[in-house]
Amino acid sequence: MTGRTPHRARRTLLAVTGVVAAGALAIGGVVVGLKVLDDRRPVTERCTAAVDGTSADLTPQQADVAALVAVTAERRGMPARAATIGLATASAESHLRNLDHGDRDSLGIFQQRPSQGWGTEAEVTDPVHATNAFYDALEDVDGYTRMRVTEAAQAVQRSAFPEGYAPHATRSGIWASALTGWSPAALTCTLRDVAQPAPAPDAVAELEGRVVRDLGDLPTRTAGVGAAPQGRAGVEVDARGLGGTDPGDASAAARSAWSVAQWAVATASTTDAVAVAVDGQVWTRESAAWSRPDEDDDGPAGAGPPPAPGRVAVTVATS
Template identity: 55%
Template structure:
């Protein structure tokens, strides 16, 4: 009888790699689950608390130029001061480019040697005391006081005009900020309209002010930055009830020969300062900016020429 050799079955494959692979699969699944939860939480926070990243935008020739809300607030002062002084948009471009280079448009209390403030002006160079320079209204006007004495600055390169005022060790650095500054200057002087918007979160309940205080905040900034006061008489009378947080302003004095430009300069100023004033609505001409939409939209009814209406968030 022939003998049939018994063939032993092949050895079983080691199970450790399988277990390891299973552990990898479980781990990956866990990470995905956590990520999914994170996305949901993030979306919930976005829905309930506004955008994660707050920013402001000025558009020019199809390009968007961004600033933080704090930078936009200071840019509004630089531009508003120029408009109130009757200076051309070019002055605003030069001022913004200078402040962007010197301080990133943030009112800082330090710098090279004794330099401080938006324009990094030095007390030792005759710009005033450190306390004065740290007042942005003072420092902006001090900058323009020197700029307007530069003959032909309107036709000079931004670098040359800024350097004539600042005497910087790096004069060519101002040029890199020219396009951003032009976009913001054009919007904040009212030459470009409906091009400036801010993405901002909702005002926290704890930060809301009473209606009267909300109006006072807007009115105070209007006076500081633009030299304007809320309208109180004639056809521009606001006729507000005590519970209203709306302020109506006649912007005609800014640009008497072009009320529409003054109105848009004021309206886009109001958007740029909305983080500080807690503005939630800005109306001008036939347009309205809504904080929750972060955009300009058609208004139901137009405002008279030159008028702007600003509504701040307020407690009930």
């Protein structure tokens, strides 16, 4: 039978204590390290549309294309069903990307073929031309609003996979409902801070150019150029009359305003928008959500008072 002497016991106790202390320091270091990593964790950028309890995500780049496809239908005075069909078609053909390649000579977001009369290579890779060409063909399809989405898309595309558009119908309907204004405050984007803001005149000109490209000649008014509050400037868009609707129809004006507002959120990654205000609500990059500011707030991010009914205020980051 053997036993430990008091001296050996003390040495063992000190060794164990040292191991425990070292372990505690190591664990503490891991905790601190995790805290630092958590604080520096990059933002996962995404855009989400949610309608009737069902949501659908897109990347900001896909959302930018989706915004054009949907508001083009709205601008042309076509029903939201057309936007759903357009989005489902572009989703199936290109995953909402402007591709420079495809099967045979197929190109662009709708994979249109120059050899089949859709236009030149430059035209079918121009998202505006491609989208309008698609809707031109869709309008020639008799009864397309009563067809299944995949049937209407196939009537235009003549694909070798006629049911290939069906899996995209639900998500496309959700996004179309938001981007045509039928579902207010339904579309949000989570985005990183603007890394390199442009000078106010350039930032505003870029946004105005995108408004004209996607929405047409809607009246706009600029604010903050040359003296942007907190490094920001903005453009107010009068959405009344979008798509030929009656500017005096309050209900139509409200829906058009929400269409433009959610278009502005969906394109924010490209335009450097940091806030969008409409109908008493505001979306900001910081919150990544729609909310109603207090009555005494000075508009979104210092951009001025809330816009009047039928108008949308878009604030962009500036240097």
